[in-house]
Amino acid sequence: MSQQEILEKLKNAIEETDSDLAAEAAGEAVTVGIDPLIAVNEGLSKGMTTISDLFDEGEVFIPQLLLAAEAFEIAMGMLFGDMSDEARRKASQGKILIHTVQGDIHDIGKNIVKTMLSAGGFEVIDLGRDVAVEEVVRQAIENKVDIIAGSALMTTTMPAQRDIVAVLKEEGIRDQFKCLFGGAPVSLEWVAKIGADAYAETASGAVEQAKALMAEIRRG
Amino acid sequence: MQCTVIFQPSGRRGLVSRGTLLQASRKLGADLEAPCGGAGTCGKCKVKIEEGFFNLSPLAEQEKRMLTPEEIVDHFRLACCAKTEGDVLVFVPEQSNGAKQVILETSKERAFNLNPAIKKYYVEMKKPTLEDYRDDFTRLKDALTCNYSHLKDDISIDYSVLLKLPNILRKGNWKAAITLWHDTEIIAVEPGRVEKMYGIAVDIGTTTIAAYLCDLATGNILKRDSLMNSQVRYGDDVISRISYCMMNDDGLARLHKMIIDDINTLVARLAQAVAISHENIYEMVLVFNTAMHHITLNIDPQYLGCVPFASAIRDPMNIKARDLGLKIARSGNIHCLPVEAGFVGADNVSVLIAVEPYKQEKMMLVIDIGTNGEIDLGNADCMLSTSCATGPALEGAQIKFGMRAAPGAIERVKINQCSLEPEIKVIGEEECPDTPPKPYVKGICGSGIIDAVAELFKAGVIQPDGRFSKKLNFPRIRQGSDGKPEYVLAWAARTAIGQDITITQKDVRAVQLAKAALYAGAKILMKKRGVNKVDSVVLAGAFGSYINKESALVIGMFPDCDLENITAVGNAAGEGAKLALLDTGKRLEAREVAAFMQFVETAAEPDFQTHFYDAMCFPHAKDSFPHIQQILDEIPA
Numbered sequence: 001m002s003q004q005e006i007l008e009k010l011k012n013a014i015e016e017t018d019s020d021l022a023a024e025a026a027g028e029a030v031t032v033g034i035d036p037l038i039a040v041n042e043g044l045s046k047g048m049t050t051i052s053d054l055f056d057e058g059e060v061f062i063p064q065l066l067l068a069a070e071a072f073e074i075a076m077g078m079l080f081g082d083m084s085d086e087a088r089r090k091a092s093q094g095k096i097l098i099h100t101v102q103g104d105i106h107d108i109g110k111n112i113v114k115t116m117l118s119a120g121g122f123e124v125i126d127l128g129r130d131v132a133v134e135e136v137v138r139q140a141i142e143n144k145v146d147i148i149a150g151s152a153l154m155t156t157t158m159p160a161q162r163d164i165v166a167v168l169k170e171e172g173i174r175d176q177f178k179c180l181f182g183g184a185p186v187s188l189e190w191v192a193k194i195g196a197d198a199y200a201e202t203a204s205g206a207v208e209q210a211k212a213l214m215a216e217i218r219r220g
Numbered sequence: 221m222q223c224t225v226i227f228q229p230s231g232r233r234g235l236v237s238r239g240t241l242l243q244a245s246r247k248l249g250a251d252l253e254a255p256c257g258g259a260g261t262c263g264k265c266k267v268k269i270e271e272g273f274f275n276l277s278p279l280a281e282q283e284k285r286m287l288t289p290e291e292i293v294d295h296f297r298l299a300c301c302a303k304t305e306g307d308v309l310v311f312v313p314e315q316s317n318g319a320k321q322v323i324l325e326t327s328k329e330r331a332f333n334l335n336p337a338i339k340k341y342y343v344e345m346k347k348p349t350l351e352d353y354r355d356d357f358t359r360l361k362d363a364l365t366c367n368y369s370h371l372k373d374d375i376s377i378d379y380s381v382l383l384k385l386p387n388i389l390r391k392g393n394w395k396a397a398i399t400l401w402h403d404t405e406i407i408a409v410e411p412g413r414v415e416k417m418y419g420i421a422v423d424i425g426t427t428t429i430a431a432y433l434c435d436l437a438t439g440n441i442l443k444r445d446s447l448m449n450s451q452v453r454y455g456d457d458v459i460s461r462i463s464y465c466m467m468n469d470d471g472l473a474r475l476h477k478m479i480i481d482d483i484n485t486l487v488a489r490l491a492q493a494v495a496i497s498h499e500n501i502y503e504m505v506l507v508f509n510t511a512m513h514h515i516t517l518n519i520d521p522q523y524l525g526c527v528p529f530a531s532a533i534r535d536p537m538n539i540k541a542r543d544l545g546l547k548i549a550r551s552g553n554i555h556c557l558p559v560e561a562g563f564v565g566a567d568n569v570s571v572l573i574a575v576e577p578y579k580q581e582k583m584m585l586v587i588d589i590g591t592n593g594e595i596d597l598g599n600a601d602c603m604l605s606t607s608c609a610t611g612p613a614l615e616g617a618q619i620k621f622g623m624r625a626a627p628g629a630i631e632r633v634k635i636n637q638c639s640l641e642p643e644i645k646v647i648g649e650e651e652c653p654d655t656p657p658k659p660y661v662k663g664i665c666g667s668g669i670i671d672a673v674a675e676l677f678k679a680g681v682i683q684p685d686g687r688f689s690k691k692l693n694f695p696r697i698r699q700g701s702d703g704k705p706e707y708v709l710a711w712a713a714r715t716a717i718g719q720d721i722t723i724t725q726k727d728v729r730a731v732q733l734a735k736a737a738l739y740a741g742a743k744i745l746m747k748k749r750g751v752n753k754v755d756s757v758v759l760a761g762a763f764g765s766y767i768n769k770e771s772a773l774v775i776g777m778f779p780d781c782d783l784e785n786i787t788a789v790g791n792a793a794g795e796g797a798k799l800a801l802l803d804t805g806k807r808l809e810a811r812e813v814a815a816f817m818q819f820v821e822t823a824a825e826p827d828f829q830t831h832f833y834d835a836m837c838f839p840h841a842k843d844s845f846p847h848i849q850q851i852l853d854e855i856p857a
Contacts, residue, residue, distance in 0.1 A: 156463045
């Protein structure tokens, strides 16, 4: 089987949300010796883009999206299975801390964003839900993340996003992290008002925004 | 130039080109009264501009004639004269609202013991003399305990009643009607023989308020009435009301006053309708969700807005009417049923005392459908409850052509499995039997949406995962303007909004999310309770009695159950409030129930997400539905 055929198979496996097929194709890629980065970028990620576009169109719904992500992760595990941490980091798009803000326990949206970010090649640290502002900042420093992502699902819990930015400023480390916020009541205006860096309305939007923020970081 | 116009409380919104607000209201399906046809002569299309007052054309001559100076100061305009020049938020007062909402007021009457907290006693006393110089209050108490042996000596008197006591006793020539609350406190004294005594039960919903005037002497319901909760202009759900209180210094004061004014309006209307004095209304029972509970009682609701959703009080409350500014008898009592936990409020307790699932052995699932769904499960041994964020889709919001249950709303849908042609039933249509019928349809209400989705699924148009089938080629299935598939429920020729009414892919997704939240909530309670099936399902809520139970089961809104054992009971919260008003035994029961119920925060359960995803499918990804298997088997592959 040619490299092109295997890459095509990886892409199809994700599009068809078929974990078995994804594992099979990933195994073949390892046997043939395809560079894992190429396997991801030219195969798996392309499939994920298709699924994510279909999701945005309403054609694919949350359960299928999760199946696709599951297939993606299985293939990733096989492709990068015996790689060093160093090599893995090189393959990563960036490091993101994700959480549902203090006072809020609605985390299904956050979990979808997390899945999409992982499938988009990001290294994601998930702090869960109802995470105290101080804890978010502490973990961000400790894990040296690039981006702090937070979701608020109620107008009553949105202020926690403002508080994160405020604490970062207070501690004089605002420029070390990019802040990416979302959630049903959150808007571009709100994010601009509180001085965060980016807003995403959808899960795929979050991946796009995260990539743009990483590009900004790399430009320095 | 296009501008955004939003009509409250209907929530209709959209982009319109320059024109009058009346034209905008027609385009967006917000119904305004305009008997004069928009000539600016009847003044019926009066609206209040909440935001964007300066984005309208200057005041026209007709408006200066039709509006009072106070109204002009308050930003009232005539919709037929005011032209849009920018974004506006318009509030349509109830009298200008052409579409009268269909609020469920009637429901199954239940048997109860007539035992109100209010009782009236007639007494005759001897005049004071130099020999018998007892004080007036002692004289009254003695007369009461002497004539009515069950009354005890520890009777107290309300301060404001005491102020009038000496004069009233003498005016009535020492014959008086005494109103006692719980046989312990005198809350009214009237000269002579008066037997009239009334009470009002009020169900305060986030969107609507329903009130029932009851004769406490006979237990009869004399009159029902309802109105929209004026707070809807500050947002559709409780969270937006809570955040309004948090963000504005006078937010709570303003919302509190609004709700008190609304209740007073209802009290006045009810009293007027049956020609009684508000002075003879001695008690009121209030039921509400926790946020409405706090705002009505003027308690800061902000801590309800975030984890762990702690309320200020759980116990039932008795408050003097005058303390809340409620215009019944000044010393009258306001009884509030107890709160269960967090978002499960007194209204759910009220549903429970009406349905009484805790009095039977059968495993019963009670679902109160609203913007926030409440679910109770159990029997006499143990009862569990939870609340889940259903979102407003099942009530018609967040749906492209969704609307409240008002005239012009599609409420029933049947789709022919071969031709895929729909048969629709529209609220209010039978009342105007024009032939040919004039275009009348304005949108789809909750029960219509459930029906439409169930019927499309049964016809194979929508697949179990919610996707539109690509295999079908029928004129009614097409690509919408956004490129996504949709089904045309009513062609423009039949609608009053000049465009086709459709069910879109996005609408189907919204229904999937809402019904999955309910199903997952029910499933988690079943797991906690250790049962894998329920014996009966009770659907409560204003929405509940209009819903087609077969459609609800076909889309998998709740776990499988024999259709015969699924009942829609209508506004059970209002029913429970009435029972608590007429029977104090029910108040004790409510208190016990609130303590008996075990609250489960389903959203915090680790497997909630899995249950939620599985429940997104029609009817479900894994669970079987033996009772409707026959229907499911007939679905074309």
